[in-house]
Amino acid sequence: MTFRKPLLGLCPIGKFVFSNADALRLKGLIQARLRQWQIPFVDLEGVLADGLVKDQAQVDTVVAHFRQAGVDALFMPHCNFGTEGAVGMIGRKLGLPVLLWGPRDEAPLPDGSRLRDTLCGLFASSNVLGKLGVRFTYIENCRLDEPPLRAGLETFLGAVHAAAALSRGLRIGHLGQRIDFFWTTIINEQQLLERFAVEVLPLDMVDFIRASQDRAARGRAGYAKELAELRQTTTIEGFPEDGPMLNVLAMRDQMLALAADHGLETLAVQEFTSLVEAMGAYCCYAESAVGDTVTIAYESDIHGAISNVLVQRASGNRAAAFLSEFVIRHPTNDNAGCVWHAGAPLSLCAPDDRVRIGKHWILPSPLSGMTHFRLKTGPVTMARFDGHHGDYVLAVGEAHTCDGPATLNNYVWVEVDNWPHWERTLMEGPFIHHLAMNYGRYGAALREACRYVPGLNLITLNRNQG
Numbered sequence: 001m002t003f004r005k006p007l008l009g010l011c012p013i014g015k016f017v018f019s020n021a022d023a024l025r026l027k028g029l030i031q032a033r034l035r036q037w038q039i040p041f042v043d044l045e046g047v048l049a050d051g052l053v054k055d056q057a058q059v060d061t062v063v064a065h066f067r068q069a070g071v072d073a074l075f076m077p078h079c080n081f082g083t084e085g086a087v088g089m090i091g092r093k094l095g096l097p098v099l100l101w102g103p104r105d106e107a108p109l110p111d112g113s114r115l116r117d118t119l120c121g122l123f124a125s126s127n128v129l130g131k132l133g134v135r136f137t138y139i140e141n142c143r144l145d146e147p148p149l150r151a152g153l154e155t156f157l158g159a160v161h162a163a164a165a166l167s168r169g170l171r172i173g174h175l176g177q178r179i180d181f182f183w184t185t186i187i188n189e190q191q192l193l194e195r196f197a198v199e200v201l202p203l204d205m206v207d208f209i210r211a212s213q214d215r216a217a218r219g220r221a222g223y224a225k226e227l228a229e230l231r232q233t234t235t236i237e238g239f240p241e242d243g244p245m246l247n248v249l250a251m252r253d254q255m256l257a258l259a260a261d262h263g264l265e266t267l268a269v270q271e272f273t274s275l276v277e278a279m280g281a282y283c284c285y286a287e288s289a290v291g292d293t294v295t296i297a298y299e300s301d302i303h304g305a306i307s308n309v310l311v312q313r314a315s316g317n318r319a320a321a322f323l324s325e326f327v328i329r330h331p332t333n334d335n336a337g338c339v340w341h342a343g344a345p346l347s348l349c350a351p352d353d354r355v356r357i358g359k360h361w362i363l364p365s366p367l368s369g370m371t372h373f374r375l376k377t378g379p380v381t382m383a384r385f386d387g388h389h390g391d392y393v394l395a396v397g398e399a400h401t402c403d404g405p406a407t408l409n410n411y412v413w414v415e416v417d418n419w420p421h422w423e424r425t426l427m428e429g430p431f432i433h434h435l436a437m438n439y440g441r442y443g444a445a446l447r448e449a450c451r452y453v454p455g456l457n458l459i460t461l462n463r464n465q466g
Contacts, residue, residue, distance in 0.1 A: 002247075005038075005039060005040055005157055005161075005316070006040075006072035006073050006160040006161055006164070007040050007041070007042065007069070007070065007071045007072050007073075007159050008034070008039060008040065008041040008042070008072070008073055008074070008099075009041070009042055009066040009069065009071035009072060009073065009074045009094075009096070010030070010031070010034065010042065010043040010044070010075050010077075011043075011044065011053060011062060011066070011074050011075065011076045012026075012027045012030065012043070012044065012051060012052050012053065012076075012077055012079050012087070013052070013053050013054075013076055013077065013078045013079060013081075013083055013087055013121070013125070014050070014052035014053065014054045014078075014079050014080050014083070014228065015054055015080060015081035015082060015083050015121065016054055016055075017080075017081060018080040018081050018114070018115060018116045018117065018286050019080055019115040019116060020050065020052075020080070022079075022080055022115040022198070023050075023052060023079035023080035024050055024052070024102055024227075025077050025458045026077075026079045026080070027050075027051060027052060027077075028145055029045060030077050030079075030144070031147075032273050033144055035142050036214035037150060037153070038154065039157070041075070042065075042066065042069040042071055042276070044062065044065065044443060046320035047062070047065050047163065048061065048062070050075070052079065052339070053083055053086050053087075053090070054083055054086075054088065055083065056083065056085045056086045056089065056131075056220045058077055058086060058275055059077075059086050059090055059093070059356070060062060061090045062090050063084075063090060063093045063094055065399065066094060067094070067274065069451055071094075071096065072096065072097075072160055072163070073096050073097040073098070073099065073156070073157075074090070074091060074094060074097070074098045074099065074163065075099045075153075075156075075158045076090075076091075076098060076100055076101075076125070077101050077102055077103070078098065078100075078101070078102035078118050078122055078125065079102070079103075079116070079118070080115065080116035080118065080119045080121075080461065081116060081118065081120065081121035082102075082120075082121025082124050082125040083265045084116075084121070084124040084125040084128040084129060087119050087125040087128060087129065088125070088128035088129050088131065088132045088133070088134060088135045088160070091129055091134035091136065092132045092134050093134065094132070095320065096199050097135065097136070097159070097163065097451075097452045098129065098134055098135070098136035098137070098139050099136070099139065099152075099153070099156045100122060100125060100126060100129070100136050100137065100138045100139070101122075101138070101139040101141075101149065101152065102118035102121065102122045102141055103118055103141075103143060103144055104118070104119075104141050104142050104143050104146075105117065105119060109159045113258065117139065118150065118450040119141050119414065120194075122138075123349075126138065130204065135172050135451050135452055137155075137156050137448055137451070139152030139153070139156075140152075146149060146154055153309045154316075154445075155405075155444045155445045155447075155448060156445075156448065157316065158314040158315065158316055158442060158445030158447075158449075159297075159314070159444075159449040159451075159452065160452070161310075161313040161314070162310045162313040162314040162446060162449040163267075163397065163449040163451075163452035163453050164313075164351050165198075165306070165309050165310060165313055166196040166197065166198065166310075166453045167196070167197060167452070167453060168197060169197045169198075169199070170196075170197065170198045170199070170265060170306070170309060171197050171199050171201055171262065171264050171265060172198065172199070172201065172264065172265070172266050172268055172302060172305045172306070173201050173203050173258055173259065173262060173264040173266070173267045173268070174200050174201065174202050174203060174209075174268045174300065175203045175205065175208055175255075175258075175267055175268065175269045175270060176203070176269065176270025176271075176274065176300065176304065177202075177205070177270060177300065178270070178293070178300040179270060179271075179272075179299065179300065181347045182299050182300060183409065184301075184432040184433075185299055185300050185301045185302065185303070185304075185432070186269070187302045187303055188387075188390075188439070189231070189302070191387075192306075194411075194452070195392070195409075195455050196392075196455075196456075198443055200268075200302055200307060201262055202361050203258060204460060205270065205274050205275070208254065208258075209275065209278040209279075210253040210276065211254050212247060212250050212254040212279070213247060213250070213279075214248040214344070215253060215254055216246045216247045216249070216250035219250065219253075220351070223246040223249045224242060224246065224247060224340060225252060227242055227245055227249065233354075233355070234354070234355045234357060235354060235355070235356040235357065235358075236258075236356075236357045236368075237356065237357065237358040237359070237368060238283070238357075238358055238359050238366075238367070238368025238369075239368055243280060243356075244279055244281035244367075244368075244369070244371075245281065245285075245357075247278075247279040247281065248279060248281055248283050248285050248286045248369060249286070249289075251275075251279060251286040252285075252286040252289045252290055253454050255267060255286065255287075255290045255294070255398070256290060256293060256294065257281040259290075259293075259294040262386050264307075265295070265309055266294060266295040266296070266297060266305040266308055267290070267294055267295075267296055267297070267305070267423045268297040268298075268300050268301055268302050269287065269296060269297070269298055269299075269300070270299075270300050271283075271293050271298045271299055271300075274416040276308050276365075276367060279369075280367065281367055281369035282342075282360060282365075282367055282368065282369030282370045283367055283369060283395060284342040284357075284358050284369060284370050284371045285369060285371055287342075287343035288343050288344055288345060288346050288355075288371045288410075289328075289343065289346060291320050291321075291322070291343065291345030291346070292345045292346060292347050293319045293322050294310060295320065295323075295325050296308075296323070297310035297313055297434070298323065298341070298343060299340075299434075300370070301323065301400070301432075301434050302331070303384075303385050303386050303387075303432075304323045304384075304432075304434040304436065305323075305408070306324055307321075307323070307383050307386075307394075307434070307435070307436035308321040308322075308436045309321075309383050310383055310385060310394065310446060311381055311382075311383050311436045311437070311442065311446065311450070312436075312438060313431060313436040314381070314438075314442040314445040314446045314449065315381070315438050315440055315442045315445075318440060319347070319348075319440065320345035320347055320348065320438075320440055320441045321345075321436050321437065321438045322338065322341075322344045322345060322348055322375070322410070322432050322436070322437050322438070323341065323435070323436055323437075324339040324341055324344075324434070324435055324436075325340060325341055325433040325434050325435060326337070326338065326339060326340075326414075326426075326433060326435070327339075327340045327433075329419070330413055330415075331404075331405065332401075333402060333404070333413075333415060333421055334419060335415050335416055335417070335418065335419045336402050336404065336413050336414060336415040337413070337414060337416075337419065338404065338407060338411055338412075338413055338414075338418070338420070339375075339411065339412055339413040339414045339435075339437060340359065340407065340409060341409060341410055341434075342370050342372075342409040343371060343410070344373070344375060344410035348375045348376055348410070348439070349373045349374070349375070349376065350374045350375060350376045350377070351376065352374065353372065354371075354373065355364070355373045356371070356372040356373060357372070358370055358372055359368060359372065359373060361408045361409070364397070366455065370409060371409065371410060372408055372409055372410070372442045373410055374406070374410075374411060374412060375401070375406065375410060375411065375412035376399040376401075376412070376439070377412070378400070378401060378439050378440075379396070379398065379400050379401075379435070379439065379440060379441050380398070380399050380400065380401060380414060380438065380439055380440075381396070381397070381398050381399070381438050381440060381441060381442040381443050381446070382397050382398075382399060382414075382435045382436065382461070383395060383396045383435065383436050383446055384426075384431050384432075384434070384435050384436065385456075386429070386430045386431050387430055388430035392455060392456050392457070393429060393430060393456070393458070393459050394446065394449075394450055394456055394457070394458055394459065395426065395429060395431060395435075395446055395459040395460075395461055396443050396446045396458065396459070396460060396461060397416065397422060397443065397460065397461025397462050398414060398443040398462060399414045399416040401413060401414055401415070402414065402415040416461070416462070417462050417463055417464065418462075418463040421461070421462075421463045425459060425461055429459055432434065442446075443462070447460070
């Protein structure tokens with residue numbers, strides 16, 4: 001997984017009143033902290049005197065500079081007070097996500113005077129941003145070395161990266177077409193393009209099968225060697241001869257090639273029956289192997305593919321997203337359910353489990369190729385982008401894995417804060433059973449991302465965040 005952190009336009013705010021020297025001191029400390037945290041930024045050094053915005057006459061100069069630099073978002077720390085008119089106009093003209101914060105003020109000096117009134121300036125600037133319709137994220141007034149600043153910056157960067165998927169262009173490769181009996185995955189492709197800049201690229205199934213089989217034939221010796229090595233670490237059952245598994249390995253490489261050639265961040269795959277019949281195997285291992293590079297949504301679930309991208313971007317691409325689904329409630333834990341499917345990224349396999357490739361335990365088929373392994377433990381973020389009748393929502397929740405009985409395919413038991421609330425929210429909302437899942441706590445970034453995507457409403461799955 002690769003991740004280019006959003007480029008921040010560092011726009012320090014001062015004012016002609018209060019201490020300019022103290023504002024410069026704080027500006028330098030903020031710059032140093034961003035470098036320490038390896039957050040890329042462009043500032044106003046050499047553009048404005050002192051590198052601080054202190055006058056509304058500076059607005060156009062600042063806007064031109066940041067546009068030329070191609071920044072993705074604005075960070076506007078208030079260093080002694082706030083020139084609120086400039087803050088609002090810079091934010092409105094650039095039309096980018098804005099992060100608002102200022103350092104906590106120290107005690108007044110012995111004579112009663114104060115070097116700055118940062119908190120007061122923040123109140124003024126937030127009011128003007130609201131007046132001008134500029135959406136912004138606020139980090140609580142805290143000291144530079146206190147946790148809210150770094151946590152808030154990381155949340156903001158994840159939110160900006162996720163929101164950009166639904167505003168700056170996202171390409172989804174759709175391999176095959178929707179299967180007739182999956183009515184749940186009927187979507188409005190035109191609305192996705194018009195409203196969220198999401199492009200669905202049709203990939204012909206016949207061409208894909210032909211290219212995968214040709215790749216398997218041309219690279220047979222190499223794939224045979226890989227398969228022999230794979231048998232040392234993976235249990236492979238139900239293949240009387242190697243041909244079908246060689247096809248599956250070649251299909252993996254063909255999917256990766258399509259993603260690279262067409263600039264695809266995610267793939268929605270038809271799954272069956274054409275692929276299965278042509279390859280002589282279920283192809284879930286190919287999806288598991290691809291999923292650590294390009295997220296996979298099965299059953300032609302385009303909204304699921306979008307959900308995967310959002311949770312993965314919110315995490316800063318730290319881990320692969322898995323399009324999971326709640327299938328049954330826990331037999332004894334009233335707040336838990338089984339999260340399940342096949343084709344989970346291989347990196348999500350529990351360290352004490354072993355990947356097994358075997359037969360489909362639900363469908364009566366003699367063919368093998370389904371992946372079976374338990375997922376790792378840890379905190380998880382779950383989300384679903386979906387919509388009915390032109391209204392689009394993002395459901396977001398955080399939970400944690402828990403103990404539970406063994407089952408088949410890729411699974412883990414997940415405990416939520418209030419199962420009845422989750423169940424009713426998902427049942428009554430415009431959702432299907434597929435939920436994107438990623439390991440870690442990224443709910444705050446996803447909730448914040450909704451602020452920067454017009455036409456996308458937030459639904460919270462956690463009861464205490466409603």
